[in-house]
Amino acid sequence: MLHHADLSTHEKYLETVTNAVKDNKLEPRYLGYFTDRISTDKGEKQKYGTQLMVTMDNRTIMYPLIDPYRTDTWRKEIGLPPLAKYLKESQNMEWTLKEYFRHLPEAEKVLKKKKEILNRKQSDR
Structure with a gap:
């Protein structure tokens, strides 16, 4: 339920989720999802590679990832499987760096738009 809350709620509970994972009260994948959701909702790059989008042509x-070369290291640190394995099992999606970089300009445009929308909402307050 918390995963689908709004950005301010996510930010409010990030430390709680982080501590719950460290204390083995919550599976580490939730920290990955939670952290990445906050980042992408803010128009920023994600760390663990849990957030995907469906394009207009389906x-x-x-x-975008903060550093695609370090993503698997970060995933391992919180107990998540390698990104390619995760995407194959959860999405039946073949993932390679080549494909990632091929789609990166399109994904960056979406992220930039999200950031612009968030900035507009914040300036309207």
Whole structure:
């Protein structure tokens, strides 16, 4: 339920979720989902590679990553499987760096638009 809450609620509970994972009270994948959801909702790049988008022509692509070369290291640190394995098992999606970089400009445009929308909402307050 918390995963689908609004951005301010996510930010409010991030430390609680982080501590729950560290204390083995919550599976680490939830920290990955939660952290990445906050980042992409803010128009920022994600760390763990859990957030995907469906394009207008019905393709599934990944939101941009902070560092695609370090993503698997970060995933391992919180007990998540390698990104390619995760995407194959959860989405039946073949993931390679080549494909990631091929779709990156499109994903970056979406992320930029999300950031612009968030900035407009904040300036309207």
